[in-house]
Amino acid sequence: MKYIITLMTGFLFLSVHAQQSLDSLQRLKEVTIEAQRIDVPVTGTSMDTIDAKLKSFYSSSSVSDLMATSGKIFVKSYGPGTLASLALNGTTSTQTNILWNGFKIESPMVGQTDASLLPVFFTDEVIIQSGGRSDSWGSGSMGGSILLNNSPLFNSGLSVMAQSSVGSYGDNFFSTKAEYGTKKYSGNIAWFNHQSKNNYLYKDFSGNDVNRSNAGFSSEGIMSNHFLHAGKHTFSLHAWLQDSDRDLPSSVTESPSTSSQIDKSIRAIGAWKYGKGNFITEVRTGINSEQLIYKKYEADSSDFFTSSSRVESRYIFHESQLLVAIDYEHSKAHEHYYSIVPEQNLFATTASWKKEFRKIKMNAAVNARMEWIDGKDSPLVPSFGVEKKLPLNLQFNLSAARVYRNTTFNERYWNPGGNPNLLPESGWSYNTSLYHLYQLRAINSNASIEYFDNRITNQVVWMSGTYYSPVNVLSVHSYGITAREKITVAIKQLAVSLTGTYTYTRSVNTKVASNQQSSLDKQSIYVPLHQGSGFIFLAYGKFMLSYEHVFTGSYYVQSDNLDSLPSWSVANAGLTYKLPYRKFGIELQFKVKNIFNENYYVINYYPMPLRTYYISMLLKFNSKKSKSQ
Amino acid sequence: MKKTFALITVLAIVACFTSCKKKTDDDSPASGDYSHGVVLVSNEGSFSSGTGTISSFDSQTKEVKQNIFEEVNHFPLGNLVQSISVSGDKAYIVVNNAQKVEIVNSQSFASVGTITSLEQPRYFLGINSSKGYITQWGDGSRGELKIVDLATNSVLNTIDIGKGSDRMIQSGNYVFVCNAGGYDPLTYDPVNDSAISVIDVQTDNLVDRIIVGYNPAGVAMDSNGKLWVICYGINDYNNTANNRPGCLVRLDPATFAVELTLPLQFNSIDMRLATNGDGDKIYYQCVGSVYEMPVTATVLPSTPFIDRGFYAFGYDPYAHMICGSNAGDFNSNGYVIRYDEAGALVDSFMTGIGPGNFAFLPE
Numbered sequence: 007m008k009y010i011i012t013l014m015t016g017f018l019f020l021s022v023h024a025q026q027s028l029d030s031l032q033r034l035k036e037v038t039i040e041a042q043r044i045d046v047p048v049t050g051t052s053m054d055t056i057d058a059k060l061k062s063f064y065s066s067s068s069v070s071d072l073m074a075t076s077g078k079i080f081v082k083s084y085g086p087g088t089l090a091s092l093a094l095n096g097t098t099s100t101q102t103n104i105l106w107n108g109f110k111i112e113s114p115m116v117g118q119t120d121a122s123l124l125p126v127f128f129t130d131e132v133i134i135q136s137g138g139r140s141d142s143w144g145s146g147s148m149g150g151s152i153l154l155n156n157s158p159l160f161n162s163g164l165s166v167m168a169q170s171s172v173g174s175y176g177d178n179f180f181s182t183k184a185e186y187g188t189k190k191y192s193g194n195i196a197w198f199n200h201q202s203k204n205n206y207l208y209k210d211f212s213g214n215d216v217n218r219s220n221a222g223f224s225s226e227g228i229m230s231n232h233f234l235h236a237g238k239h240t241f242s243l244h245a246w247l248q249d250s251d252r253d254l255p256s257s258v259t260e261s262p263s264t265s266s267q268i269d270k271s272i273r274a275i276g277a278w279k280y281g282k283g284n285f286i287t288e289v290r291t292g293i294n295s296e297q298l299i300y301k302k303y304e305a306d307s308s309d310f311f312t313s314s315s316r317v318e319s320r321y322i323f324h325e326s327q328l329l330v331a332i333d334y335e336h337s338k339a340h341e342h343y344y345s346i347v348p349e350q351n352l353f354a355t356t357a358s359w360k361k362e363f364r365k366i367k368m369n370a371a372v373n374a375r376m377e378w379i380d381g382k383d384s385p386l387v388p389s390f391g392v393e394k395k396l397p398l399n400l401q402f403n404l405s406a407a408r409v410y411r412n413t414t415f416n417e418r419y420w421n422p423g424g425n426p427n428l429l430p431e432s433g434w435s436y437n438t439s440l441y442h443l444y445q446l447r448a449i450n451s452n453a454s455i456e457y458f459d460n461r462i463t464n465q466v467v468w469m470s471g472t473y474y475s476p477v478n479v480l481s482v483h484s485y486g487i488t489a490r491e492k493i494t495v496a497i498k499q500l501a502v503s504l505t506g507t508y509t510y511t512r513s514v515n516t517k518v519a520s521n522q523q524s525s526l527d528k529q530s531i532y533v534p535l536h537q538g539s540g541f542i543f544l545a546y547g548k549f550m551l552s553y554e555h556v557f558t559g560s561y562y563v564q565s566d567n568l569d570s571l572p573s574w575s576v577a578n579a580g581l582t583y584k585l586p587y588r589k590f591g592i593e594l595q596f597k598v599k600n601i602f603n604e605n606y607y608v609i610n611y612y613p614m615p616l617r618t619y620y621i622s623m624l625l626k627f628n629s630k631k632s633k634s635q
Numbered sequence: 636m637k638k639t640f641a642l643i644t645v646l647a648i649v650a651c652f653t654s655c656k657k658k659t660d661d662d663s664p665a666s667g668d669y670s671h672g673v674v675l676v677s678n679e680g681s682f683s684s685g686t687g688t689i690s691s692f693d694s695q696t697k698e699v700k701q702n703i704f705e706e707v708n709h710f711p712l713g714n715l716v717q718s719i720s721v722s723g724d725k726a727y728i729v730v731n732n733a734q735k736v737e738i739v740n741s742q743s744f745a746s747v748g749t750i751t752s753l754e755q756p757r758y759f760l761g762i763n764s765s766k767g768y769i770t771q772w773g774d775g776s777r778g779e780l781k782i783v784d785l786a787t788n789s790v791l792n793t794i795d796i797g798k799g800s801d802r803m804i805q806s807g808n809y810v811f812v813c814n815a816g817g818y819d820p821l822t823y824d825p826v827n828d829s830a831i832s833v834i835d836v837q838t839d840n841l842v843d844r845i846i847v848g849y850n851p852a853g854v855a856m857d858s859n860g861k862l863w864v865i866c867y868g869i870n871d872y873n874n875t876a877n878n879r880p881g882c883l884v885r886l887d888p889a890t891f892a893v894e895l896t897l898p899l900q901f902n903s904i905d906m907r908l909a910t911n912g913d914g915d916k917i918y919y920q921c922v923g924s925v926y927e928m929p930v931t932a933t934v935l936p937s938t939p940f941i942d943r944g945f946y947a948f949g950y951d952p953y954a955h956m957i958c959g960s961n962a963g964d965f966n967s968n969g970y971v972i973r974y975d976e977a978g979a980l981v982d983s984f985m986t987g988i989g990p991g992n993f994a995f996l997p998e
Contacts, residue, residue, distance in 0.1 A: 211710045259686040259714040261734040303774040422870065422904065470946045470962035470989075472905045472923050522963045531966060563681070564988065566967035610684040611714070 049360065049371035050391025050405030051137030051150070052439040052456045054078075054490070057505060059543050061126060063552055063580050063597065066171040066179035066200070066622060069104075069132065069154065070121035075556050075578075076134060077507030077539030078488050079152070082532055083122065084612045087204050087223035087252055090122040095136060095458045096484025096513030096533050097149030098465075101411055101431070104152045105143060107244050107275050109292040114337040114350065115310050117146060117414040123250055123269055124154065127181050127198050128229045131155040136488070138409035138435025138460060141373040141389040144333070144354065145412040148435060149460055149484070156244055158192030158233035159185060163630035171595075171622035175615075176203030176222075179622075193232040200225050208613030209605045210258065218613065220263045223252030238282055244275040257611040268299040284322045291315040310339035310415075329358040337415075344419040352412075353378045367395035379412060384430060401441040409435045409460070413476070417466055423473040431478070433462035452492045459485040469519055481517035482530060486510045503543040510536060515565070524566035532609075534561040534573075550582040563610050574606035593624040667691075669703065670724065670742040674951060674958065674971070675994040677719040677728060678987030680712075682965060687716025687730060688987035689744075692971070694954040699984045701968075704728065704739065708746045712737055718992040722761025722785075726994065729756045729769070736769060738788060741996075748788040753781060760803050760810065761785070762836050768810060770800035772817040777827065780812065782839050796834070796841050798827035804854045804862065806888035809842070810834040811862060813851040831864060833891060845891050848882040852906050857930040858914030861894070862886050865919050868902025881906050883919060883935065897935050907948035911976065912955055920948050925959070927978070940978050949993040956981060960990035 056072065064072040070090035074081040082099060083090035091099035100117035103110050104124070112119045126132070133153040140147050159165075164186050171179040183196035204221040227248030234241045248271050256263035275292040297309040318331040333354040340347055360371035373389045389407035396402055410432040418426045439456035465480035488509045495502045513530035529535070536559030544551040557575040564570075580597040597620040606614050669675065673691045680687035688702040689712070704712045713733030720727045726741040727750075736750040736759055755772040762768060769781040778800030782792040799817025803810050814828040829850055833843040848866035855863050868881035881902050885895040899906075899921050907920035910930070917928050923944035926936045945959030946969070957974040969990040972983045 256732070257684055257714055259680075259711050260732040303776070467964050469964055472903055472944060474965070519963070521961050522967065525964070525967055563684070564967045565964055568968055610681070611686065611711075612684060 047142040047358075047373075048135055048137070048139045048391070048405070049369055050393055050403045051135055051139060051437050052403060052454070052458075052488075054134045054136070056132040056134070057492075057503070057541070059503065059550070059552070060505075060541055060554070061129075061132060063554075063578075063582075063595075064126045065169065066181065066620075067126055068122045069124035069126055069129070069152070072126050072132065073121065073134075073152065075539050075541075075554055077537055077556065078134060078136070078509045080532060080534060080537065080558075080561075081121070081608070083608045083614075085204075085218070085221060085255060085614060086206070087122060087202060087221065088255060088612075089120050091118050092121050092152055093149070093532070094134070094152075095138075095149035095460060096482075096486060096511040096530060097138075097460055097462070098530075100414070101138075101146060101148035101409075101462070102150060102152065103143050103147045104154065106154045106246070106273065107156055107242075108153075108290070109273075109275055109294065109314065110143065110146065111273060111294050112146060113296060113310055113414075114312055115308065115339050115341060115415045117411065117417075120269070121152075123225065123248065123271070125198055125200070125225075125227060127183075128156075128196060128227065128246060129154045130157045136439075136456060136458060137405045137407070137437030138433075139389060139405070139407050140409040140411075141356065141358075141375040141387045141407055144335075144375070144377070145410060145430070148409040148411055148431070148433065148462060149458070150435075150437075156229075156231040158231075159187045159194075160192050160233075160235075161189055161630075162187035162192070163628060165626065165628040167624060167626040169622060169624040171620055173202075173597075173620035174618035175206045176201070177618075177620065178202070190235045191233065193230070195228070195230040197228045198226065206615035206618065208616060215616070218255055218615075220253040220265075221255040223250065225250035225252070238280055240279045240281075242275070242277045244273075246273040247271070255612070258613060259611045265300065265302040267301070269296060271296045286320040286322070288318045288320075289316070290318075306342055308339070308341040310337060312337040325362040325364060327358075327360045329356070329360070331356040331358075339415050341415070341419075343421050344415065345421040345424060346419055348415045348419050350415075351380055369393045373407075384410065384412075385432065399443045401443075403437075403439045403441070405435075405437045407435050409433055409462070413466060417476045423468075423475040425476050428466060428476060429464050429478050431462055431465050433460060435460045448496050450494045452490075454488075454490045456488045456490075457485070458488070459483075463517070467519070467522075469522070477519065479517070479519040479522070480515060482513060483516050484511065484513035484530070484533070486512055499547050501543075501545040503541070505541045506538070507540075508536070508538040522565070528565060528567040529562050531562050531565055534559040536573075548584045550584070552578075552580045552582075554578045558608075571607055571610060574604055574608075576604050576606070577601045589628055589630075591624075591626045591628075593622075593626075595622045595624070596620070597622075667700065668742050669726070669744050669996070670721075671996055672953070672998045673996050674954075675719050675721070675726065675996065676947075676960070676971060676986045676990045677716045677992040677994075678969065679715040679717070679962075679965075679989030679991045681988055682715065685988060686711035686714055687728075687989075688712060689716070689719060689728065690984075690986040690990070692984045694951070694956075697982070697984070701985070701987055703744050704737070704746075707744045708739075715989070716991070717756070718758050719994045720759040720761065721994045721996060722759070722767065723764055727759040727761070727767065729759055731755050731757065731772075750781075750783055750788050750790070752790050754779075756781070757801050758803060760805060762805065762810070766791075766836075768803065768834070770796075770803055770812055772799055772801075775818045778814055778817060780832075780834060792839060794834075794839065794841055796832040797830055797844065799850075800832070801852065802854055804856060805836065806856060806860065806862060808836050809888060810836055811845075811854055811888065813854055813864070814844075815852045815867065816850045829866075831886070843891050845886060845893065847884040847886065847893060848896065849879050849902075850881075851884075852904075853908035853919075855908050855910045855917060856888075856914065857910050857917065859930060860888065861930070862888050863908060863910070863917050863930070865906045865908040865921075867904050867906050868899070870902045878902060881921065883908075883917075885930075895933060897933075899935070905944055907945070909948060909950040909957075911950055912952035918948070918950060918957060920944055925957070941974060945972075946989070947991045947993065949995070951993075951995045953995055953997050958993055960986065962989045962991070965989050 136150040138148040168182040181198040185194035201224040277290040279288040314335040335352040358373040391405040413428040436459040444451040464478040513533040676690040713730040738748040797814035803812040812832040816828040830844040850867040864884040869879040871877035881899040883897040924939035925941040927940035946962035947960040
């Protein structure tokens with residue numbers, strides 16, 4: 007931890023001149039450049055920001071736990087604290103990006119991010135961006151992306167918080183955060199420590215309650231974000247360091263595991279933006295590095311380092327915006343089982359034109375991106391997006407984009423079996439949605455329905471042969487709808503919020519390998535046809551009651567659809583008591599997860615916990631009595 | 636607004652009614668006699684999140700039964716099922732990540748015991764009615780042989796016999812074990828692997844290590860009582876100068892002398908080996924093709940006998956069929972394709988996920 011603190015001190019020193027860069031992240035409107043801003047890089051896609059009240063109930067949990075309540079994302083979880091990947095709209099987890107402040111944080115080795123290692127506490131905003139947009143986010147954004155953002159709190163004065171949570175099976179979470187905001191500067195530093203024995207109860211094949219073995223974990227992380235606005239310049243700096251050490255539980259069809267894994271990650275982003283007249287220039291650079299030490303008999307270490315930079319210029323004229331950008335990304339990895347030490351140099355150019363048609367209340371954008379990996383060019387990736395306001399408080403969004411995914415180092419260089427001749431997965435992603443806003447006195451309603459459609463070819467699947475090896479043989483058509491409704495009612499001291507989400511997803515193998523015909527026209531594995539969730543938040547005076555219900559329909563675990571896992575539904579509830587006192591505040595919270603003791607498996611033979619309990623206390627201080635907390 | 640509510644409600648109700656567990660295997664009932672006239676196939680199961688299974692195929696009626704162990708015993712075999720071996724009236728199913736061997740009555744398939752205290756077991760060989768051998772990879776740095784008391788199903792003794800102890804065969808008073816390299820099947824470790832370990836079944840001692848070629852992976856006996864061994868070779872990705880092709884070796888099990896070494900053209904971990912029922916021909920697989928060769932030959936055949944490769948490969952001495960399995964993506968049921976001795980495709984049958992090993996039982 008010592009090196010983390012040393013590094014953080016360095017970042018803090020540098021951050022005196024730092025401020026916000028990403029347009030979509032700014033909370034405040036008074037920034038000069040903000041007034042010129044019309045850029046939203048994913049015009050026409052469906053953006054769903056996770057409810058702040060829900061997020062606050064998950065402040066001591068991982069992003070994977072939070073996303074599991076979305077009613078839309080499938081979280082492929084091996085259990086609490088263990089590997090969890092996110093998949094959106096019937097695509098795979100390698101086809102769904104996770105971005106931190108606009109930067110992809112996936113491992114180039116496996117093409118995905120372990121969302122169980124991403125603490126909700128380190129995010130100010132979590133957005134599900136539905137609709138593939140490789141033109142904006144690059145490789146991997148085939149079905150959509152999960153955006154984890156940090157945003158500034160200008161004019162907030164000094165605020166300090168500390169939270170301690172104690173839960174079943176030795177779960178201890180402690181977090182603290184100090185934040186300071188003036189008119190031009192906003193910065194924070196946050197730290198968390200999470201430990202759990204995690205020997206939770208599940209039911210074995212005979213129906214007996216059994217404690218999960220070798221599932222304990224501990225993780226610790228520190229994050230700091232800084233935003234500085236200085237005339238025509240804005241700066242921002244983000245740094246995130248995290249260590250975790252966890253035992254790896256085995257499937258219940260294996261003998262109890264003795265293996266464990268250490269993950270150490272360092273991520274940082276720096277950005278500078280300059281706006282003058284109709285021109286805006288922005289430079290961003292970031293690093294994403296991880297070391298993974300797997301221990302069974304002896305420690306086996308692998309690591310990767312990715313650095314990426316982007317230079318972007320925008321010219322705004324007549325309600326239009328022209329954007330050109332150049333990206334450079336370098337990745338390198340070490341893995342005992344690789345045939346080489348792979349390095350990858352990626353150049354990309356992006357051009358975009360966006361027009362705001364104010365008279366007809368419409369935005370339209372056309373983007374195109376071209377990539378070169380180690381000198382080899384990939385196909386031009388265009389996109390088209392439109393957002394149109396309609397009568398009766400309706401809004402229509404449409405996005406069509408060519409999408410692709412570059413193959414991972416594991417797929418290319420694993421020894422034996424890696425296939426250096428793999429082609430990128432590619433296809434088209436279409437997304438259309440209709441929003442309806444309605445207000446009647448104290449009642450607010452926000453309804454939406456979205457249709458998504460992804461057609462992907464050259465999808466990689468590992469096949470047996472001379473070696474177990476990845477090949478570009480699969481074509482997949484995934485499509486479906488997501489319907490959402492959120493109603494809020496506020497009457498005097500009573501505030502009620504109801505949210506419901508339902509997603510129907512078909513994901514069909516339209517082309518398979520010649521020796522895999524049994525999977526033709528079958529539903530993709532781990533893609534439930536039906537998913538849904540509902541939340542109720544009831545706030546009265548200083549009390550808030552929450553109830554969540556998450557439903558996941560049956561899904562197949564064999565590509566020939568000959569075996570499936572049963573549906574499951576999990577309910578969670580919480581009660582919060584808030585006591586403000588002058589510049590101080592106390593929040594006491596009691597939570598119950600899996601109230602009805604559902605015995606369920608997200609992944610075959612990896613049991614999830616029965617009922618668990620948590621209590622937490624949060625203390626906070628704000629020199630200005632900030633309303634934001 | 637009302638319509639939106641109605642839609643969500645209807646969809647939620649539909650979801651609730653369509654979420655029951657689907658079990659679409661149209662298997663026959665599991666009861667039956669598995670001790671005669673069947674091909675038993677051990678299926679590994681999904682790598683990280685599955686259970687292995689056993690399929691049975693009746694050569695006469697062509698009836699296939701899936702997952703017979705769990706159907707009879709009501710609990711899954713475990714992950715991953717490496718191999719199956721029949722000895723006397725029992726079948727021994729080696730489950731390597733579960734570190735155990737499940738023992739069933741070979742007629743009813745009812746569980747009769749479990750051998751534990753194992754570490755990454757690979758194959759079982761019944762020596763006599765009271766003793767069996769189990770090869771295991773252990774922690775990967777060494778290979779071991781477990782001597783098992785079949786009366787108590789307990790491990791009597793453990794001997795170090797070389798890295799990656801794997802397939803084995805008995806000839807007279809000796810058992811010949813392949814040291815195939817274990818987790819590193821394509822490297823070369825002349826001290827620990829790339830040998831055939833010879834065990835005296837009367838003393839259970841290691842009596843010799845026969846250097847045959849790089850990473851011996853399969854062993855079979857011909858009608859002359861000679862042993863044939865196929866070796867993977869070496870495939871060093873980091874330095875191709877170290878690469879060596881595999882080879883086919885004939886050795887005399889009485890003198891432990893290597894009589895013939897036939898270098899193959901390639902190195903590969905898909906090398907497989909079997910003899911036919913009469914023992915006058917060997918079949919071997921190398922880089923996606925199966926070749927046939929008389930046991931008297933001193934040169935390798937130039938053209939494939941079957942021009943495709945299989946995940947598992949065996950010869951049914953009772954039906955006189957060559958059986959090859961297709962494991963596909965390891966996320967779906969595999970299947971076994973049967974060929975006659977002329978190399979003509981006869982039929983195929985479905986198995987569980989990752990069909991990896993066979994046991995052939997007489998009528």
